[in-house]
Amino acid sequence: MVEGGIAKADKTEFTECWRTTWKTPYIMRLAFSAGIGGLLFGYDTGVISGALLFIKEDFDEVDKKTWLQSTIVSMAVAGAIVGAAVGGWINDRFGRRMSILIADVLFLIGAIVMAVCSAPWVIIVGRIFVGFGVGMASMTSPLYISEASPARIRGALVSTNGLLITGGQFFSYLINLAFVQTPGTWRWMLGVAGVPAIVQFVLMLSLPESPRWLYRKDRVAESRAILERIYPAEEVEAEMEALRESVEADEAIIGDSFGAKLKGAFANAVVRRGLAAGVTVQVAQQFVGINTVMYYSPSIVQFAGYASNSTAMALSLITSGLNAIGSIVSMMFVDRYGRRKLMIISMFGIISCLIILATVFSQAAIHAPKIDALESTTFSPNATCPAFAPLATPNAPPSGWNCMKCLRSECGFCASGVQPYAPGACVVLSDDMKATCHSKGRTYFKDGCPSKFGFLAIVFLGLYIVVLVNINRFQQT
Structure with a gap:
């Protein structure tokens, strides 16, 4: 029918x-x-x-x-x-x-x-x-x-x-x-x-x-x-x-009146359990962050240490592709192995991926490149980060200052031109300073810092997308 x-x-x-x-x-x-x-x-x-x-x-x-x-x-x-x-x-x-x-x-x-x-x-x-x-x-x-x-x-x-x-x-x-x-x-x-x-x-x-x-x-x-x-x-x-x-x-x-419909629905134990399960899955799906990933994927990639807009979007294309592939895979396996079993497996996968991603970003922040005090103060005229300048010493940066601290102070980080994870300059946040940094053959960061852990963030972000798409498919069916 x-x-x-x-x-x-x-x-x-x-x-x-x-x-x-x-x-x-x-x-x-x-x-x-x-x-x-x-x-x-x-x-x-x-x-x-x-x-x-x-x-x-x-x-x-x-x-x-x-x-x-x-x-x-x-x-x-x-x-x-x-x-x-x-x-x-x-x-x-x-x-x-x-x-x-x-x-x-x-x-x-x-x-x-x-x-x-x-x-x-x-x-x-x-x-x-x-x-x-x-x-x-x-x-x-x-x-x-x-x-x-x-x-x-x-x-x-x-x-x-x-x-x-x-x-x-x-x-x-x-x-x-x-x-x-x-x-x-x-x-x-x-x-x-x-x-x-x-x-x-x-x-x-x-x-x-x-x-x-x-x-x-x-x-x-x-x-x-x-x-x-x-x-x-x-x-x-x-x-x-x-x-x-x-x-x-x-x-x-x-x-029937609305009250009669509601009473009839809740009087049925199967309907009650199905409604509870469906609502729980829908709410959980939103709270685990899928919309954040889809709306801010390139920004997240930049937080992982990939400063270029082009690179961030190219890597985001991978996660989006996995999203589409995950839909096809779930359509193939949902009836073969059952919704409940695969949903439980997917939930464990989501939890694991989120814990690992939190750890990766935490470690990336802790191990962000240090600030080179000499470079930060001599990079170019009036270039030193305003929050960093009063604290700088000739030989070393203030305690606790690294790339992440620099960005949180609303400044930019010009990475080392020799080795991307070596100490760099903490400079003012502006388009002119970005152009100056690039003119020296270096990378300018304002949303994330160079990180050896960046590739792990991309890998587990992709896995997270795949298992979450499965849950989305299961709750729809």
């Missing part, structure tokens, strides 16, 4: 999906067109991580105020909350197709606003519009796919939406890397999101509404016409009957 709801897939269903869509390309056209919403969701949540590095270079206030950076990132999430809430009403009132079209318009407006903005607050406005689109797309795209696909392959087609989300995140890192050397950098990164929104808008104009929504609106003939394009002729009547029974059951439930 074609009712909505949670759909899961196994290996057999994916095989059947390939066979069915090969015979009936129209089904894949429906699923792919709606699935672009998942791609947009992934792109707009991932692209800001790289764009933020260059936004900080263009706007000094963003570079100096971490709360402003957090606001730019988080406004998309705030917008998504509103978009999801309003999207539910739009879905029921105007249909799934109209909801997707509105989300595309919001994506496009947000992309244009951010691409042409002249101040940080304008970027925030654009992020809010994008968030509205994300909220609507996150609930509407899988719903449309579920209601417009045959029951026997519904799980496989809905699963592709989740794959497109991680694919969109990976694509955003590729785009970020592609525009590193292009004038306008972050404007192109954020503006490109308008392209798939336009593509989906055009595709959805030629596609029908969800047959289930049409049936609920008493547009039975239109609903049947769509099912005739999806199912073989001999199966259409059975699907119409299944659809009728499903809609009637839903209407009967809708007639």
